[in-house]
Amino acid sequence: MQKCLIAADIADAMANASWIRRMFEAGNELRRTRGADKVFDFSLGNPDVPPPAKARDVLHALADDAVRPCGLGYMPNAGLPEFRANLAEHLRSEQAVPNLTAAQLTVTVGAAGALVTFFRTVLERGDEVLVPSPYFVEYGFYCGHFGGILKPVPMKGPEFALDVKALLAAVTDRTRVILLNSPNNPTGAVYTEADLRALAEAVNALNATRERPIFMLSDEPYRVFAFDGATVPPVLSLSPYAAVLGSFSKSLSLAGERIGYIAVNPALEGWETLAAALTMSNRTLGYVNAPILGQKLANALLDERVDLSVYDARRRAMAEVLSAAGLRFSMPRGAFYFFPEVPGGDDVAFCGRLMEQGIIAVPGRGFGMAGYIRLCSAVDIDIIRHSADGFRAACR
């Protein structure tokens, strides 16, 4: 008899491999049988646009610096003081919080590390995390480690707008966090300032009588990916109970080096306690500190970003392909995902039909919303263009 080697909830999670994972594996199988050039894989969001050219010079300089004593040694758990100071300055204008300083910032192991750190710090077991749906599936794991319960609340209308009323209707005594992600994965939606402001005002009003306030946590790894003149409104300044996190994985194509951050609002009474607790969680969760080379690199590249025109061209090409196939979708104004409705309504069946054409998509149910598929447009524009026939055939 095989022994019980792993925790029961991990065993459950492994038995229910994510749809992203399943489609990724189906894609690998397809590449083997058909040849890689006949597969159009839109399943994963791995940014392939090179980091800014300046990264090369910065890394050369770091190479000489690394071999002195403590050149790659420990640092304060909250991050390199110089990076935190520069990042605070950067976020002051981005988030419209003019008195934000390094003291409110913790540098983290990517945005994922920031999310896990935040959940560990504020959640008690049984606390609820509200999230507009569809949503990034890993959120469930991130809060589940500490007994948090993810509660999806559908977004509104064909444009996937924030449904403030529905979110507020879902609030209970156990609600601890409202988790926002704009520009959104998987829909590409960018929430409006009016909706965010309405939500923040309602949260502030609710918190007036709550001993355990509701946090408004904004996950913003796609902030710079905004197109068609869209602006991504600041969230941190909207409420003392707002916290914002982000990463450089996409904006600088540094995903493998794992650099993110979380910032709390200096207007929160007791922010010092929250910030110190976040830094402690960042330490005790075993991150200890975000990687030193990545912090130095991001610090030197704070004003840089990858070539966004490449992403925009891909977005337009993908829109043309989907329109030509007759698929209904809301044009994404942010991030690099499309979330079209599927003909017939069965997302898994439609993914099967796409797969027959060599096209890999992820069923919407993998993001909490059946009847749609997610397509990542962060792939070579020729692959997008050459997938047009396949999409048309699958839609027939």
Add this chain to the structure above:
Amino acid sequence: MQKCLIAADIADAMANASWIRRMFEAGNELRRTRGADKVFDFSLGNPDVPPPAKARDVLHALADDAVRPCGLGYMPNAGLPEFRANLAEHLRSEQAVPNLTAAQLTVTVGAAGALVTFFRTVLERGDEVLVPSPYFVEYGFYCGHFGGILKPVPMKGPEFALDVKALLAAVTDRTRVILLNSPNNPTGAVYTEADLRALAEAVNALNATRERPIFMLSDEPYRVFAFDGATVPPVLSLSPYAAVLGSFSKSLSLAGERIGYIAVNPALEGWETLAAALTMSNRTLGYVNAPILGQKLANALLDERVDLSVYDARRRAMAEVLSAAGLRFSMPRGAFYFFPEVPGGDDVAFCGRLMEQGIIAVPGRGFGMAGYIRLCSAVDIDIIRHSADGFRAACR
């Protein structure tokens, strides 16, 4: 009224700042008031010996490689395939497991990341983790995140040997992990092969009738720090239920870049499940993957290590200073810590007397054993030598 912003157990932990932290802050205060040159700080283990010189060339090569598409992008969650393969080869001989392959390895965010990942993967709430005492205090946090309960079991005799009998006597139905750390922090002890083998045999016998086996988890960040001809016996090969983890933080002075690993034994029935679950936890805990620059650096430096003769010279100098002061201690054969008994028995009081001399030490109770102090000898040899008068005065 200030709201409740953080989880209750985090608030408790913050109210009880660790002794290491307190002494660190006392040291900063002392530097301010006396001047940095009159302070002898033995409180922290921050390796200050430079990384191997080859690190410079490796980083220069990485700089050119980084700016290609996906040069710093995502990778498999278990780590870079090439690094895993080379690391497996390295561990095959180190751990005497000739059939170890990359499949049994997960690359982690340092040894701390490996510990948290392992605990998340195998513990149910209420499970017990036995640890020889004194011990590294962070262990309590690492397992506590997931409801694990750390149970210290004193080591044996003045040399802090592994007390196999006492460990076995502490086993209950809820024991899930026996956590070993050799060379040891804070004692510098190196466990003998005979003791480790006796423990492994007992664990194997116990596991024959347990549905939920006890793991023997070996935390080995100090493995290469062995002196006076001491050898650090392999642990992974001693039991199918052994797992080993380590890091390059000390051996390559890369502590800030956070590269570690965990390996399971291919002799374990179901190791595939355990290895896959560890990789999944590494992903869902928000590490996602260990930092890419650090992995490439460690991969290129696998056969290198820092200049150990520097550490050995400091160890001998520290032993001379302590002997001259009349302190009783067991000469450490590994790591870079001393754990002397304090005259009079009150470790906190003795740290106060040392502080009057400008010397910062950490009370043994900070490691679960009052009546001793921990001194880190990973500091400049002149600081060690110049502390001699202070130690003598404090012991008078």
